[in-house]
Amino acid sequence: MADKYEAIIIGAGPGGVTCSALLAKKGLKVLLLEKNQRVGGKGITVQSKGFKSEMFAMAGVPAHEGAWLEAFRALGIEDRYRVVAKPLALVSRHPGEKWQIVQTQSNDPDQQADPLAPITWCMNDKEKEISLRILAEIFTMSPERIAELDDVSVHDFITRYEDLPKPLYGFFAYLANTSMAGIIETASMAAQIRFMLSVMQKPLGYPKGGFGRMMEDMAEVLKAHNGEVKLRARVEKIVVTDGQVEGVLTKDGLFKAPIVVSNAGIQPTVLKLVGAEHFDRAYINYVKDLLPSLGFVCMRYLLNKPVLEYALYQVWSQQAWWNLEEYKKARAGKLTEDVIFTVSVPSNFDPEMAPPGKQIVVVGATSSPDPQDRMLKPVFAKMDQQMCEVFPEMVPHIESRVGLVGPAQISGISREQVMPGRGGEGVGLGMSVGQTGRNKPSARAPIRGLFYVGFDAGGRDLMGTHQAVDSGMNVAEIVHQYHRGKQQAGGK
Numbered sequence: 001m002a003d004k005y006e007a008i009i010i011g012a013g014p015g016g017v018t019c020s021a022l023l024a025k026k027g028l029k030v031l032l033l034e035k036n037q038r039v040g041g042k043g044i045t046v047q048s049k050g051f052k053s054e055m056f057a058m059a060g061v062p063a064h065e066g067a068w069l070e071a072f073r074a075l076g077i078e079d080r081y082r083v084v085a086k087p088l089a090l091v092s093r094h095p096g097e098k099w100q101i102v103q104t105q106s107n108d109p110d111q112q113a114d115p116l117a118p119i120t121w122c123m124n125d126k127e128k129e130i131s132l133r134i135l136a137e138i139f140t141m142s143p144e145r146i147a148e149l150d151d152v153s154v155h156d157f158i159t160r161y162e163d164l165p166k167p168l169y170g171f172f173a174y175l176a177n178t179s180m181a182g183i184i185e186t187a188s189m190a191a192q193i194r195f196m197l198s199v200m201q202k203p204l205g206y207p208k209g210g211f212g213r214m215m216e217d218m219a220e221v222l223k224a225h226n227g228e229v230k231l232r233a234r235v236e237k238i239v240v241t242d243g244q245v246e247g248v249l250t251k252d253g254l255f256k257a258p259i260v261v262s263n264a265g266i267q268p269t270v271l272k273l274v275g276a277e278h279f280d281r282a283y284i285n286y287v288k289d290l291l292p293s294l295g296f297v298c299m300r301y302l303l304n305k306p307v308l309e310y311a312l313y314q315v316w317s318q319q320a321w322w323n324l325e326e327y328k329k330a331r332a333g334k335l336t337e338d339v340i341f342t343v344s345v346p347s348n349f350d351p352e353m354a355p356p357g358k359q360i361v362v363v364g365a366t367s368s369p370d371p372q373d374r375m376l377k378p379v380f381a382k383m384d385q386q387m388c389e390v391f392p393e394m395v396p397h398i399e400s401r402v403g404l405v406g407p408a409q410i411s412g413i414s415r416e417q418v419m420p421g422r423g424g425e426g427v428g429l430g431m432s433v434g435q436t437g438r439n440k441p442s443a444r445a446p447i448r449g450l451f452y453v454g455f456d457a458g459g460r461d462l463m464g465t466h467q468a469v470d471s472g473m474n475v476a477e478i479v480h481q482y483h484r485g486k487q488q489a490g491g492k
């Protein structure tokens with residue numbers, strides 16, 4: 001079977017779906033091919049016994065600004081941007097003591113004056129004063145000064161402060177582990193600051209109906225503009241002839257287009273879908289060297305009644321973060337005393353996510369991105385154990401634990417494993433020193449008509465889906481210009 005489109009997008013994650021809907025709205029004849037049974041990428045909606053959620057613990061969408069809202073505006077569906085903002089509860093403990101809610105962060109921006117909220121409780125007055133000064137310096141940096149830190153790790157930056165309080169180091173290590181799914185010695189300080197500025201001290205929430213619903217709304221815009229979506233349509237190969245994209249191959253045959261935009265991840269796109277033989281060695285080495293984020297292990301608890309009060313919890317302690325040394329130890333079988341995890345309660349944001357009178361709780365802890373890593377089972381067991389310690393009142397009401405997933409499943413529903421020890425990265429590639437800001441991978445592949453979209457390329461340094469959506473908007477513009485250039489030159 002042969003078909004003819006002006007642009008084919010591979011993958012309906014946040015990047016792919018944003019880009020394809022915008023291109024269709026700009027008038028291109030677009031085909032979106034997705035290997036899963038639904039659009040949504042890592043934010044795909046999953047359902048079980050009347051409960052709905054993401055496969056993974058997700059939240060953190062700014063209620064009144066940000067890339068998602070900009071994309072919805074650009075697509076003319078701003079009225080569908082329905083984000084429910086709720087306060088975040090921070091849970092922690094001193095070594096060996098009981099877990100407790102140490103702070104609740106209001107969603108009222110006027111009341112969010114204390115950036116130290118997650119750590120003040122374990123600092124003395126002197127440490128607080130120094131930490132506040134350091135954070136004030138970081139929060140007020142100019143964009144030019146931040147850009148200078150694209151080549152500096154979080155660790156190298158903060159240890160320049162000779163009086164750095166130890167708990168503040170732990171806080172930055174925790175932030176790198178969670179907000180960037182990175183490690184303090186390799187994560188870029190510039191990206192860390194950009195993430196902090198984009199989400200901290202802002203009312204944050206969760207989309208009504210879940211992240212998957214937002215992407216399904218975008219796919220509707222694509223269809224309304226004569227675009228096509230084919231689900232369960234895994235692309236096996238991107239066809240390239242004489243350095244020009246020709247189309248893609250699926251089990252249903254060849255789909256032809258002079259433009260292909262891949263949301264399948266840079267490494268799988270280059271090394272597998274196109275094939276290394278189409279690129280020069282320096283580019284292949286560059287692509288292979290892009291560092292992955294960490295992965296996640298996750299689980300959903302289905303409760304027979306609402307038990308958890310808040311909609312979002314962040315659980316961590318000073319005995320939980322990983323720097324390179326702790327990460328290596330964890331991979332060798334020696335875990336930190338505690339693990340960091342996020343607890344989202346979709347039905348507290350949106351009651352329709354659970355059957356009446358019940359509650360769904362989704363938890364996720366950072367892990368290695370290697371689907372075969374032997375740390376996965378212990379991290380998973382510790383997360384479950386810690387969850388029951390933090391919320392003992394939940395235990396008698398657990399109807400079932402479902403969706404025990406980790407890097408293998410992340411890779412299964414999103415980018416496919418092509419590099420040993422990688423593939424299950426939860427967020428994406430290119431957030432490490434020397435790979436952010438001006439050094440971010442280009443959305444233009446060195447093959448005519450081939451582009452990348454999603455977290456890996458084309459977006460500003462933002463949190464997960466936000467960066468992918470930002471990339472979707474930027475890449476739609478780049479591709480539109482390319483298409484117009486070809487039309488003006490008389491090309492097809």
Ligand SMILES: Cc1cc2nc3c(=O)[nH]c(=O)nc-3n(C[C@H](O)[C@H](O)[C@H](O)COP(=O)(O)OP(=O)(O)OC[C@H]3O[C@@H](n4cnc5c(N)ncnc54)[C@H](O)[C@@H]3O)c2cc1C
Nearest residue numbers: 011013015035041042056059235264414426454455464465
């Ligand atoms: C546990 C967890 C928690 C997270 N929490 C948050 C959060 O709270 N907030 C946040 O903003 N982000 C969060 N993220 C990160 C966020 O989900 C990712 O950064 C984001 O989804 C990346 O988007 P993407 O567009 O690059 O593509 P992806 O989401 O990776 O989607 C890629 C799509 O391409 C498809 N595809 C791949 N290969 C092919 C092929 N050959 N043929 C056809 N289709 C293909 C896949 O099936 C998939 O649908 C979380 C991630 C995880 C795993």
